[in-house]
Amino acid sequence: MSSNAEFWQSPPSATLDRLSATPDGLSAHEAMARLARDGPNRLAIAPPRRLLSDLLRRLANPLVAILLVAATIAGMTGDLASFTIIVLVVILSTTLDLVQEHRAEATAEALKRSIALHANVLRDGAAVELPVSDLVAGDIVMLSAGDLIPADGIAIAVNGAQVNESLLTGEAYPVQKHVEPAATATIPAEARNALFHGTSLIGGTATMLVVETGARTRFGAIAASLARTQPPTAFERGIHKLGILIARLTVFLVLFVLLAHLALGRPPLQSFLFAMALAVGLTPELLPMIMTVSLARGAQRMASARVVVKRLSAIHDLGQMDILCTDKTGTLTEARITLVGHPGIDGEDDERVAELAAVNARFETGLKSPLDEALIVHATAERIAGWSKIDERPFDFERRRVSVLAERDGERIEIVKGAPEMLLALCTRAQDRSGALVPLDDGLRARLAALRDERAAQGLRLLGVAWKPAPGISRIGADGDEALIFAGYCVFVDPPKESAARAVARLEASGIRIKVISGDAAVVVEHLVAALALPVRGVLTGEQIETLSEPALAARVETVDLFARVTPDQKTRIVRALRARGHTVGFMGDGINDAPAIRAADVGLSVDGATDVAREAADMILLAPDLNVIADGVAEGRRTYANIMKYIRMGTSSNFGNMLTMALASLVLPFLPLTAVQVLLNNLIYDMSQIGIPFDTADPAEIARPLKWDMRELLRFTAIMGPLSSVFDLATFGLLLFLFHADVATFRAGWFIESMATQILVVFVIRTLRPAWSSRAHAALVTTASCGLAAALVLPFLPWAGLLGFAAPGAAIAGAILVLVLAYLASAELFKRVALPHASAS
């Protein structure tokens, strides 16, 4: 692209020549060559992560840095055993982390690719569906309403193409596109023949010649500077806060231990290493890995429940979601709409009503709604024979109507169809069966309203049809739709979805309130929810919402579950109001009109067949338009949440308690309770034993309610379970010292075993709210925990255990430790009933 001329300034033929392209598209061979030359059509915001840079990033982590310093000191003082162990710890935990995370991310990426946007492209002269990332300059792309524009280019053919360019220009009003070159336009907003990546076609169709791809597009240029970073979820914020708390505590404890040891005249080097080891032991260093792996596992399981996760952290939000807003068509209904009647003003079917509606639907180039499709299916060729189109004003969700200027046998009229009440308000006359015009007096208005309400109350959907003569007019004016002549109604059935009632019941039973937000009339929506026996209350219409301030709306949304005749903007307002009330809100929708609300929700949900804009805005895509799929997904989301909580609870209770006792014991004892190396070893084995957590199952009771991060609850848990673990550590301490008069190496072996066994085994107590023995843990967790335990038990008995500073304890000590561990587990089981939320209730 030369810098002095913008691509939209030259005529299409010149641009085609410059790109060596034709209106019939590129050959697949040529396209491949261009793809290799220009790279994929992707915004390179996040460069693909490299193993090496990942490794370096991990080595720069303060924890690893501490370990490396410790290793260096140990090496320099000739403490070869410590040096080897520390280096081994670093290598093992870093690799473990790295491998697990990379595998997890690869899985998540693969899932995301399966729902990547596709474009309809001409290649080798035929239309093919290709991933948007395969597009190259010179490609010819066919776009229709609801599509995202996949690259920068020019329109070479249009049909009522309307584009929303707000992303680029901030202007929300749709822009009409044409093919004439914008020779004098210097900024994108003026280039009416240009189509820009990231904007969306909201009406009509367009054929596009791709000129620029990837980061070279306009959007690519700004996207790099405002890389869309998602704000952290409530769960992530909670974990971050916890992290800071732990870090503070660690620093305090470590400084305290170090200073106390120095004050007591202990050897400085040993004290330093011990304090460092404590710091490492206290840090939940596996947490990031556990989180990523849990989320990726969650995403994988949700994929088998037919939910594809686009933003991994949305799984937290799904686990926490307590309100689900949904649109009506396709989610609660079958979306198999058929025309069942076309009554005139006397209530009997009138051919002319069907004809007018069919002409309107046929000539409309905007986004075809299922209503239009039903009309077109119904419209036979002879019904619309002889009609030709002059102009149109496409559908938008504010006006809720479509106007078409059409002509037959020299008679030119404007035909309008749309939401009945709105249309009726625009009419001043009506036409009867004979075609004669009658005044639309109050009596007739009342009869027409009654006819409408009667059908709507049967759950039928209605559109009004009206027209007016338009002799000599060739464009529909902005204020054209007044003084219309009312013709009649088109009546449609959209049968309720049988599975919806069960799904809603499941969601309600799991603590999620359903709210239906529809652009359709209140009567229709109410009939539908009654037919499905949905437990919803109250109705609020768009008209009423219009008059409410934000605080007033926030007060109302709590108690109202049905919203009718709402505009896209009001859908967003409702979502915001609910969020302002502290709810975690999901929004499920499929249309252009749903996209802003999908984006505004905590969890944006859409379906695979939805318009691109809705899919793009969503965090998760359902592969089937069925609320049951969401219900399955919610269970998976909560399970993921629950598993991460398990690791956190483990870390804040037993592990924490152990390190705390160790620190205190080190002050009282004339020797270190465990050497620095032993503490690190303890920590490494403990970490290994927890790797199975992301695979674990969750009890139905635990995932029966939305899970919310609750710091107070966690602190309470820690305050109860931490000291409990310390009590048993101290008991071990006393036993070894005063009963068995153990020497240093035996003491350390004994304490090592006790501390490992309690830390590792308590997961089976903490992982469930039910009695530990009545809930089966996943095999993966059983395996990693048993391996960890076995390693810890065997270590002190190995021939070279002396190198690690252990001496094998005798049978008496081993027996005593066994009793202590069992007693600890039993009391943990007892105390968890008060420490865990709702544990006593289930």
Ligand SMILES: Nc1ncnc2c1ncn2[C@@H]1O[C@H](COP(=O)(O)OP(=O)(O)OP(=O)(O)O)[C@@H](O)[C@H]1O
């Ligand atoms: N093609 C059309 N021509 C005329 N009027 C239309 C057309 N499509 C929709 N309308 C009117 O606009 C209203 C709102 O549109 P629509 O029902 O698609 O909104 P929605 O919020 O997506 O509803 P739902 O909850 O059913 O998905 C319809 O009830 C109808 O009155």
Ligand SMILES: [Mg+2]
């Ligand atoms: Mg809809």
